[in-house]
Amino acid sequence: MGRTFPQIFFAFYRGESLLKSSRNLLTIAGFDPSSGAGITADLAVFAAHGFFGTSAITALTVQSTTGVTSVHPVEQAVLTDTLYVLDEDLPPSGVKIGMLGSEAVVEVVAEYLQRLACPVVLDTVLRSSSGNALLSPEAMGVFRSLLQQVDWVTPNVDELSLLTGMPATTQAEIEGAALALGQQYGVGVIATGGHLDTPDDYVLPPAYTAGDWLAGEHIATRATHGTGCAFSSAFLCGLVERKLPLVAAREAKEYVRQGMLRAAAIGHGKGPLNLLWPLTEKP
Helix, strand or coil, X not given: CCCCHHHHHHHHHCCCCCCCCCCEEEEEEEECCCCCCHHHHHHHHXXXXXXXXXXXXXXXXXXXXXXXXXXXXXXXHHHHHHHHHHHHHCCCCEEEECCCECHHHHHHHHHHHCCCCCCEEECCCCECCCCCECECHHHHHHHHHHHCCCCEECCEHHHHHHHHCCCCCCHHHHHHHHHHXXXXXCCEEEEECCCCCCCCEEEECCCCCCCEEECCCCCCCCCCECXXXXXXXXXXXXXXXXXXXXXXXXXXXXXXXXXXXXXXXXCCCCCECCCCHHHHCCC
Protein backbone atom coordinates (compact mmCIF):
# COMPACT_ATOMS: atom_id res chain seq x y z
CA MET A 1 0.00 0.00 0.00
CA GLY A 2 1.15 3.54 -0.72
CA ARG A 3 1.05 6.40 1.73
CA THR A 4 -2.36 7.51 2.88
CA PHE A 5 -3.80 10.80 1.68
CA PRO A 6 -3.21 12.53 5.09
CA GLN A 7 0.44 11.41 4.95
CA ILE A 8 0.79 12.81 1.44
CA PHE A 9 -0.97 16.04 2.46
CA PHE A 10 1.37 16.70 5.38
CA ALA A 11 4.41 15.62 3.39
CA PHE A 12 3.61 18.38 0.92
CA TYR A 13 3.78 20.94 3.70
CA ARG A 14 7.06 19.48 4.91
CA GLY A 15 8.49 20.41 1.54
CA GLU A 16 8.50 17.05 -0.23
CA SER A 17 8.14 17.39 -4.00
CA LEU A 18 4.87 15.57 -4.70
CA LEU A 19 3.47 17.82 -7.40
CA LYS A 20 5.15 18.20 -10.75
CA SER A 21 7.15 21.38 -10.41
CA SER A 22 5.72 24.55 -12.00
CA ARG A 23 3.18 22.64 -14.06
CA ASN A 24 -0.27 23.99 -13.34
CA LEU A 25 -3.42 22.69 -14.97
CA LEU A 26 -6.55 24.81 -15.26
CA THR A 27 -10.11 23.55 -15.26
CA ILE A 28 -12.82 25.79 -16.68
CA ALA A 29 -16.06 24.10 -15.70
CA GLY A 30 -19.17 24.11 -13.57
CA PHE A 31 -19.42 23.54 -9.84
CA ASP A 32 -21.04 20.28 -8.77
CA PRO A 33 -21.87 20.50 -5.04
CA SER A 34 -21.89 16.69 -4.80
CA SER A 35 -18.26 16.69 -6.04
CA GLY A 36 -18.82 13.84 -8.48
CA ALA A 37 -18.07 15.97 -11.55
CA GLY A 38 -17.14 19.54 -12.47
CA ILE A 39 -14.24 21.50 -11.06
CA THR A 40 -13.97 19.68 -7.74
CA ALA A 41 -13.62 16.38 -9.58
CA ASP A 42 -11.15 17.86 -12.07
CA LEU A 43 -8.94 19.14 -9.26
CA ALA A 44 -8.97 15.68 -7.68
CA VAL A 45 -7.94 14.11 -10.99
CA PHE A 46 -5.10 16.61 -11.39
CA ALA A 47 -3.88 15.91 -7.85
CA ALA A 48 -4.07 12.16 -8.41
CA HIS A 49 -1.74 12.59 -11.38
CA GLY A 50 0.67 14.82 -9.49
CA PHE A 51 -0.36 18.21 -10.87
CA PHE A 52 -1.39 21.41 -9.14
CA GLY A 53 -4.81 22.57 -10.28
CA THR A 54 -6.50 25.95 -10.57
CA SER A 55 -10.13 26.53 -11.51
CA ALA A 56 -12.52 29.02 -13.03
CA ILE A 57 -16.18 28.33 -12.30
CA THR A 58 -18.52 28.78 -15.26
CA ALA A 59 -21.78 27.96 -13.51
CA LEU A 60 -23.23 26.92 -10.19
CA THR A 61 -25.43 23.86 -10.35
CA VAL A 62 -27.99 22.59 -7.90
CA GLN A 63 -27.53 18.85 -7.95
CA SER A 64 -26.77 15.69 -6.03
CA THR A 65 -26.10 12.11 -7.02
CA THR A 66 -29.76 11.83 -8.01
CA GLY A 67 -29.59 14.51 -10.74
CA VAL A 68 -29.38 18.18 -11.69
CA THR A 69 -32.13 20.52 -10.50
CA SER A 70 -30.95 23.83 -11.99
CA VAL A 71 -27.99 25.62 -13.59
CA HIS A 72 -26.92 29.20 -12.83
CA PRO A 73 -24.15 30.59 -15.07
CA VAL A 74 -21.69 33.02 -13.47
CA GLU A 75 -21.52 36.64 -14.54
CA GLN A 76 -19.40 37.24 -17.62
CA ALA A 77 -17.18 39.80 -15.87
CA VAL A 78 -16.47 37.48 -12.95
CA LEU A 79 -15.29 34.68 -15.22
CA THR A 80 -13.22 37.09 -17.34
CA ASP A 81 -11.46 38.51 -14.27
CA THR A 82 -10.85 35.05 -12.83
CA LEU A 83 -9.21 33.74 -15.99
CA TYR A 84 -6.95 36.73 -16.48
CA VAL A 85 -5.92 37.02 -12.82
CA LEU A 86 -5.03 33.32 -12.76
CA ASP A 87 -3.17 33.57 -16.05
CA GLU A 88 -0.97 36.39 -14.77
CA ASP A 89 0.04 34.50 -11.64
CA LEU A 90 -0.37 30.80 -12.46
CA PRO A 91 -0.26 30.32 -16.24
CA PRO A 92 -1.46 26.83 -17.13
CA SER A 93 0.47 24.08 -18.85
CA GLY A 94 -2.82 22.58 -19.97
CA VAL A 95 -6.52 23.42 -19.88
CA LYS A 96 -9.56 21.21 -19.47
CA ILE A 97 -12.93 22.72 -20.37
CA GLY A 98 -16.16 21.22 -19.11
CA MET A 99 -19.67 22.59 -18.70
CA LEU A 100 -20.05 26.16 -19.96
CA GLY A 101 -23.74 26.87 -19.47
CA SER A 102 -24.40 30.07 -21.41
CA GLU A 103 -23.50 31.95 -24.57
CA ALA A 104 -21.78 34.71 -22.59
CA VAL A 105 -19.58 32.17 -20.80
CA VAL A 106 -18.61 30.49 -24.08
CA GLU A 107 -17.62 33.87 -25.52
CA VAL A 108 -15.36 34.60 -22.54
CA VAL A 109 -13.64 31.22 -22.79
CA ALA A 110 -13.18 31.54 -26.56
CA GLU A 111 -11.49 34.90 -26.13
CA TYR A 112 -9.25 33.58 -23.36
CA LEU A 113 -8.06 30.62 -25.42
CA GLN A 114 -6.66 32.95 -28.07
CA ARG A 115 -3.75 33.81 -25.78
CA LEU A 116 -2.80 30.25 -24.85
CA ALA A 117 -0.13 27.95 -26.30
CA CYS A 118 -0.76 24.75 -24.33
CA PRO A 119 -2.89 21.62 -24.78
CA VAL A 120 -6.62 22.24 -24.46
CA VAL A 121 -9.13 19.41 -24.02
CA LEU A 122 -12.83 20.16 -24.34
CA ASP A 123 -15.28 17.76 -22.74
CA THR A 124 -18.43 18.59 -24.69
CA VAL A 125 -20.83 18.61 -21.74
CA LEU A 126 -24.20 19.35 -23.33
CA ARG A 127 -26.56 17.33 -21.14
CA SER A 128 -26.35 15.73 -17.72
CA SER A 129 -26.70 11.98 -17.36
CA SER A 130 -30.18 12.65 -15.95
CA GLY A 131 -31.16 14.44 -19.18
CA ASN A 132 -30.98 18.10 -18.13
CA ALA A 133 -29.59 20.59 -20.66
CA LEU A 134 -26.26 22.04 -19.46
CA LEU A 135 -25.76 24.47 -22.34
CA SER A 136 -28.42 26.92 -23.46
CA PRO A 137 -29.69 26.41 -27.04
CA GLU A 138 -28.68 29.95 -28.05
CA ALA A 139 -25.07 29.15 -27.10
CA MET A 140 -24.64 26.36 -29.64
CA GLY A 141 -23.52 28.69 -32.44
CA VAL A 142 -20.63 30.23 -30.52
CA PHE A 143 -19.90 26.84 -28.95
CA ARG A 144 -19.19 25.46 -32.41
CA SER A 145 -16.71 28.26 -33.00
CA LEU A 146 -15.03 27.32 -29.72
CA LEU A 147 -14.44 23.82 -31.11
CA GLN A 148 -11.98 25.33 -33.58
CA GLN A 149 -9.79 26.67 -30.76
CA VAL A 150 -9.14 23.45 -28.84
CA ASP A 151 -6.86 20.49 -29.53
CA TRP A 152 -9.06 17.58 -28.49
CA VAL A 153 -12.76 17.01 -27.85
CA THR A 154 -14.16 14.08 -25.87
CA PRO A 155 -17.88 13.75 -26.66
CA ASN A 156 -19.89 10.71 -25.69
CA VAL A 157 -21.63 9.06 -28.62
CA ASP A 158 -24.87 10.98 -28.04
CA GLU A 159 -23.02 14.30 -28.06
CA LEU A 160 -21.08 13.19 -31.12
CA SER A 161 -24.36 12.58 -32.94
CA LEU A 162 -25.76 15.94 -31.79
CA LEU A 163 -22.70 17.87 -32.94
CA THR A 164 -22.52 16.23 -36.35
CA GLY A 165 -26.16 15.44 -37.11
CA MET A 166 -25.03 11.91 -37.91
CA PRO A 167 -26.02 8.60 -36.28
CA ALA A 168 -23.41 7.21 -33.90
CA THR A 169 -24.51 3.81 -32.64
CA THR A 170 -22.41 1.27 -34.55
CA GLN A 171 -18.63 1.30 -34.78
CA ALA A 172 -18.76 2.31 -38.42
CA GLU A 173 -21.15 5.18 -37.66
CA ILE A 174 -19.01 6.38 -34.75
CA GLU A 175 -15.88 6.33 -36.90
CA GLY A 176 -17.65 8.30 -39.63
CA ALA A 177 -19.09 10.88 -37.24
CA ALA A 178 -15.76 11.32 -35.45
CA LEU A 179 -14.01 11.87 -38.77
CA ALA A 180 -16.62 14.45 -39.79
CA LEU A 181 -16.31 16.29 -36.48
CA GLY A 182 -12.53 16.24 -36.50
CA GLN A 183 -12.18 17.45 -40.07
CA GLN A 184 -14.80 20.16 -39.68
CA TYR A 185 -13.15 21.75 -36.66
CA GLY A 186 -9.54 20.61 -36.94
CA VAL A 187 -9.45 18.72 -33.65
CA GLY A 188 -8.59 15.30 -32.34
CA VAL A 189 -11.65 13.34 -31.26
CA ILE A 190 -12.22 10.72 -28.59
CA ALA A 191 -15.75 9.33 -28.80
CA THR A 192 -16.55 7.72 -25.46
CA GLY A 193 -18.94 4.79 -25.51
CA GLY A 194 -19.83 4.30 -21.87
CA HIS A 195 -23.54 4.02 -22.70
CA LEU A 196 -23.08 1.46 -25.48
CA ASP A 197 -23.64 -2.27 -25.11
CA THR A 198 -19.87 -2.61 -25.37
CA PRO A 199 -18.33 0.52 -23.78
CA ASP A 200 -15.44 0.96 -26.20
CA ASP A 201 -13.89 4.36 -26.98
CA TYR A 202 -12.71 5.54 -30.39
CA VAL A 203 -9.55 7.69 -30.57
CA LEU A 204 -9.02 9.70 -33.76
CA PRO A 205 -5.90 11.93 -33.81
CA PRO A 206 -5.84 15.21 -35.75
CA ALA A 207 -4.03 13.56 -38.67
CA TYR A 208 -7.32 11.72 -39.45
CA THR A 209 -5.47 8.83 -41.10
CA ALA A 210 -6.71 6.04 -38.87
CA GLY A 211 -8.27 5.81 -35.45
CA ASP A 212 -7.96 3.19 -32.71
CA TRP A 213 -10.55 1.49 -30.53
CA LEU A 214 -10.00 1.10 -26.80
CA ALA A 215 -11.86 -1.92 -25.45
CA GLY A 216 -14.07 -1.35 -22.43
CA GLU A 217 -16.03 -3.45 -19.99
CA HIS A 218 -19.24 -2.95 -18.07
CA ILE A 219 -18.69 -2.63 -14.32
CA ALA A 220 -21.52 -3.42 -11.94
CA THR A 221 -21.51 -0.22 -9.87
CA ARG A 222 -23.54 2.91 -9.18
CA ALA A 223 -20.31 4.93 -9.15
CA THR A 224 -20.67 6.34 -12.66
CA HIS A 225 -21.19 10.05 -11.97
CA GLY A 226 -18.51 12.12 -13.68
CA THR A 227 -16.81 9.35 -15.63
CA GLY A 228 -16.54 11.48 -18.78
CA CYS A 229 -15.27 14.43 -16.78
CA ALA A 230 -12.60 12.31 -15.09
CA PHE A 231 -11.55 10.73 -18.37
CA SER A 232 -10.98 14.02 -20.17
CA SER A 233 -9.05 15.49 -17.22
CA ALA A 234 -6.85 12.40 -16.93
CA PHE A 235 -6.29 12.49 -20.70
CA LEU A 236 -5.10 16.10 -20.42
CA CYS A 237 -2.62 15.04 -17.73
CA GLY A 238 -1.17 12.50 -20.14
CA LEU A 239 -0.89 15.04 -22.95
CA VAL A 240 0.92 17.51 -20.70
CA GLU A 241 3.31 14.69 -19.75
CA ARG A 242 4.02 14.45 -23.52
CA LYS A 243 2.58 10.98 -23.91
CA LEU A 244 1.26 9.88 -27.26
CA PRO A 245 -2.49 10.61 -27.45
CA LEU A 246 -3.40 6.93 -27.73
CA VAL A 247 -1.28 6.11 -24.68
CA ALA A 248 -2.77 9.03 -22.74
CA ALA A 249 -6.28 7.91 -23.67
CA ARG A 250 -5.62 4.28 -22.74
CA GLU A 251 -4.19 5.27 -19.36
CA ALA A 252 -7.07 7.69 -18.72
CA LYS A 253 -9.57 4.92 -19.44
CA GLU A 254 -7.78 2.60 -17.01
CA TYR A 255 -7.67 5.36 -14.37
CA VAL A 256 -11.45 5.76 -14.64
CA ARG A 257 -12.00 2.01 -14.55
CA GLN A 258 -10.00 1.69 -11.37
CA GLY A 259 -11.83 4.67 -9.89
CA MET A 260 -15.13 2.90 -10.48
CA LEU A 261 -13.90 -0.39 -9.05
CA ARG A 262 -12.50 1.27 -5.92
CA ALA A 263 -15.43 3.61 -5.25
CA ALA A 264 -17.48 3.47 -2.07
CA ALA A 265 -21.27 3.64 -2.26
CA ILE A 266 -22.10 7.34 -1.75
CA GLY A 267 -25.51 8.96 -2.13
CA HIS A 268 -28.84 7.59 -3.33
CA GLY A 269 -28.20 7.92 -7.07
CA LYS A 270 -25.18 7.70 -9.37
CA GLY A 271 -22.28 8.10 -6.98
CA PRO A 272 -18.78 9.51 -7.54
CA LEU A 273 -15.66 7.61 -8.50
CA ASN A 274 -12.73 7.16 -6.16
CA LEU A 275 -10.69 9.80 -7.98
CA LEU A 276 -7.79 9.81 -5.51
CA TRP A 277 -7.04 6.10 -5.64
CA PRO A 278 -3.51 6.52 -7.11
CA LEU A 279 -2.52 8.42 -3.95
CA THR A 280 -3.57 5.70 -1.57
CA GLU A 281 -3.65 2.41 -3.45
CA LYS A 282 -1.76 0.50 -6.09
CA PRO A 283 -3.61 -1.05 -9.05
